[in-house]
Amino acid sequence: MIGTNGNLTNAGVLLADESPIRWSRVFCTRWNGKTKSGGIVDALNHAEYAGSLISLLNDAESFIKNNSKTIWKKLPDSRLELPEFYHKVVPQLREMTELSEPDDEEIQRYLPPEAKIFYYLDAEEDQVFGRGVALYNTRRHSLSESLNNRPLEPYRDLDAEIRARDAMEAYFPYYDEERDLFYNDREDGICQFLQDGLDRLFTIGEVRSTERFQSLGVKRTIPLNIGVSMENNLLDLKVTSDEYSExxxxxxxxxxxxxxKFFRLKNGNFLLLAEQENNAVAELSMMLDTMQVSLKDFVRGKMQIPAYRAxxxxxxxxxMENVYADRDRHFRSLVRDFRTVEESDYEVPEALRGVLRPYQTVGYQWLRMLDHCGFGGILADDMGLGKTLQIITLLASLQGDGVSMIVTPASLVYNWREEFRRFAPELKVCTVTGTAGTRRDVIEAVNKENRDVDVLITSYDLLKRDIDAYEDAEFRFVVLDEAQYIKNARTSAARSVKLLRGQTRFALTGTPIENRLSDLWSIFDFLMPGFLFDYETFRREIETPVVRGGDEAKAEQLKRMVTPFVLRRLKQDVLKELPEKLEEIQYTSMESRQQQLYDAQVLHIRNLxxxxDYQKDRFRILAELTRLRQICCDPALCFENYRKGSAKRQRCIELIRSAMEGGHKILLFSQFTSMLELLEEDLRSEGIAYYKITGATAKEKRIRMVNAFNGDDTPVFLISLKAGGTGLNLVGADIVIHYDPWWNFAAQNQATDRAHRIGQKNIVSVYKLILKDTIEERIIEMQDSKQKLSEDILGAEDISSSAIDRDELLQLLG
Structure with a gap:
């Protein structure tokens, strides 16, 4: 047998007499100057068979070795039957080149037939059966015959039969010797065979089956019909299937x-249930869970759910795949309103048409749309984008509809009043402040439907004290400013605001998630009670899987639920004209005495x-941690007679001097008012004028100082982080210094936004002073690592690092 093709040189085999076949090597082929191998002759050496003598050409080895363009491959020592060579190797050779076989008929006379494998499949009740057969021309042999050790006919291909039988036994583990049948009576095994095994058998041989077997199948989805109609602020939901009963x-x-993993349908088919196999069932289950529809209610047919689920x-x-959805016109109209807010007909009051920026107009229209649909929502715009103005526009547009309530931090009560006077002087605004008697008189007047008041403004603290007086009050809108104040649902502030009765509720906050997902739950519990379920359900079904398990599906579910009711725009997206904000960390190193005190405190905390017991002694441990951070600021905060100085304090004064020389004005934030006092001493000794706001500063005085700073030449404003982080407009400054890092990254950003907001004309430079190789540096690292959760849910950067556990605390200590 010699292959020829043009200038092909190919070593082959020759037909000889009827002696046992024996050869030593087979070579790769070359034609037209190209060589091709590919595993054709990997197992040829010392093959024997009673038939014709086949030998290699005597000079084949030396010829191929001497031909530089032909690859020579010496084959490993192994045994190959002649039938396998002709049935397996020769077909591959034919794919590579033309083969000339002058004595083919003579070879075929000695060549046994190739084994053809047939599988016969049947099903009966809860079993499937299989029989395997090897066919050699007209001679049939059951694959089960190789199970015993008796000698087999010499022409049979034992390896092929064993491979075919093994493939069947992998899915039919039981053998009925009397009927010569392999079978499987386990549902999981039958399902697995229908999924994978059947295809495997097809690769080995021909498969024949009865109609009973052919009626079995594997389904990966279910067709559903979902009907939704809306009436009286309720959705009527009905889920049916043309193929399956309820x-x-x-x-x-x-x-x-x-x-x-699967479900056996009444018709005998298998429905795969693993989420990666069947999204339809997974999504239907998730939908019912989210709607809080029990399986008992589901099987009854029609289900009623709140409209806020629309x-x-x-x-x-x-x-969802394979779902036919029938939405009535009320439902379609509601969905369309959400999608086309910017095309709505809600007109801005005439006096404010030239005041609102385009994105603020959209925010106002969004608020009106939510109110029209009977929903609450979170206006979560970035700091400085005018959330207050958008609410004022809303209230001005509906003046006369009833009295509305604004609840805000105490420091912002008068700021809200001033904003109303500036943008909507026609609204009658009353602050609920002063003595208990004065406040009660104001509240009682509102309870008697006093039309001389459009808006009440009170603080969270005063609301807690006066909540009983609001028992009979009905408000058109209840608006929470800085709504993160109610992030802890157990506090009296959170419980109090949830007792207020209002037709529509809104929350304003740039940080809906400060520490944990329960913050978001508490705000929505105020807006639309039940929207995120009761807290135990929320914690079990969403918060724990997302936070501890990193469950992306649950995070996506939460995002889908809350996104329609949260409007968040970032400065870089809507204020193209806002100057750039440049942030820089400035590191300093401790001097020897400060380093000794720091190391001693670290050791003390480690021993503690x-x-x-971390949980029982948590407050004590955190107090020691605060002391460690104060040592970073200046050891004088902890040690009365300390006189060795602070590298960071010295760097801060140098930075202030440099900024003043460049004509800049500075906001200097620290969370420690005692640190601000030390910095006051430095400023006085340097002859530098300054203002200062802390939590003890009266509200009216704050407003006067803010206005003065924005208009005069005073270069420095000292501000405690908590007192000045919200509600202040300090665009007169263009440099912000954070003297010490706070756990709450969002609070730092809010403080920075006192300067980086609408009205700022200059680039704002932000400096964070960090002591190298200390807890301060690791707080910054922790802040960076804690951002992803909030970004995943809200697409924002607002989560803090205050909720630390023992392991995180050890990491902070280094």
Missing amino acids: EELLDILQAYREKK LYLDRMMQS LAEA
């Missing part, structure tokens, strides 16, 4: 929730952690 759909959902439901239906 009872069978219920059984499918129960099996999925029990984490079963947007989530619409998104779910769009993402080793001995104490």
Whole structure:
């Protein structure tokens, strides 16, 4: 047998007499100057068979070795039967080149037939059966014959039969010797065979089956019909299927929730339930969970759910495969309103048409749309984008509809009053301040439907004291400013605002999530009670899987739910004309005495952690941690007679001097008022004028100082972080210095935004003073690592590092 093709040189085999076949090597082929191998002759050496003698050309080895363009491959020592060579190797050679076989008929006379494998499959009740057969021309042999050790006919291909039998036994583990059948009576095994095994058998041989077997199948989805109608602020939801009854759909959902891999349908088919195999069942289950629809209610047919689920439901239906959704016109209208806010007909009051920026107009229209639909929402715009103005526009547009309530931090009560006087002087605004008697008189007048008041403004603290007096009050709007004040649902502030009765509720905050996802839950519990379920359900179903388990599906579910009711715009997206904000960390190193005190405090805290119960002694431990951070600022905060100085304090004064020389004005923030007092001493000794605001500064005095700073030449404003982080407009400054890092990264950003906001004309430079190789540097690292959760849910940067555990605390100590 010699292959020829043009200038092909190819070593082959020759037909000879009827002696046992024996050869030593087979070579790769070369034609047209190209060589091709590819695993054709990997196992040829010392093959024997009673038939014709085949030998290699005597000079083949030396010829191929001497041909530089031909690859020579010496083959490993192994045995190959002649039938396998002709049935397996020769077909591959034919794909590579033309083969000339002058004595082919003579070879075929000695060549045994190739084994052809047939599988026969049947099903009966809860079993599937299989029989395997090897066919050699007209002679049939059951694959089960290789199970015993008796000698087999010499022409049979034992390896091929064993491979074929092994493939069947992998899915049919039981053998009925009397009927010569392999079988499987386990549902999981049958399902696995239908999924994978059948395809495997097809690669080995021909598969024949009965109609009973062919009726079995594996389904990966279920067709659903979802009907939604809306009436009286309720959604009527009905889920049906053309193929399955409501009872069978219920059984499918129960099996999925029990984490079963498949469900055996009444018609005998298998429905795959793993989420990666069947999104339809997973999404239906998630939809019912989110809607808080029990399986019992589901099987009854029509389900009623709150209208605030409409947007989530619409998104779910769009993402589900094989779902026919029938939405009535009321439902479609509601969804359309959300999608086309900018095209709404809500007109801005005439007096404010030239005042609002385009994005603020959209925010106002969004608020009006939510109110029209009967929903609450969070206006979560970046600091400095005018959330206050958007609310004032809303209230001005609906003047006369009733009295509205603004609840705000105490430091911002008068700021709100001034903003109303500036932008909507026609509104009658009253602050609920002063003595208890004065406040009660104001509240009682409102309770008697006093039309001389459009807006009440009070603080969280005063609301807690006066909440009983509001028992009969009905407000048109209840608006919470800096709504993160109610992030802890157990506080009296959170409980008090939730007792206020209002037709529509809104929350304003740039940081809906400060420490944990429960912050967001508490705000929505005020806006629309039940929207994020009760807290135990929220914690079990969403918060714990997302925070501890990193469950991306649950995070996406939460995002889908809250996104329609949270409007958040960032400065860089809407204020193209806002000057750039440049941030820089300035590192300093401790001097020897300060380093000794720092190291001693670190050792003290480590010993305390080793001995104490972290949960029981948490406040004591955190107090020691605060002391460590004060040592970083200046050891004089902790040690009365300390006189060795502070590298950071010295650097801060140098930075102030340099900024003043450049004609800049500075905001200097610290969370420690005692640190501000030390800096006051330095400023006085340097003859530098300054203003200072702390939590003890009266509200009216704050406003006077802010206005003065923005208009005069005073270069420095000292501000405690908590007292000055919100509600102040200090665009007169263009340099911000954070003397010490606070756990709450969002609070630092809010403080920076006192200067980087609408009205700022200059580039704002932000300097963070950090002591190298200390807890301060690791706080910055922790802040960076804690941002992703909030970004995933809200697309924002607002989560703090205050909720630290023992392991994180040890990392902070270094």
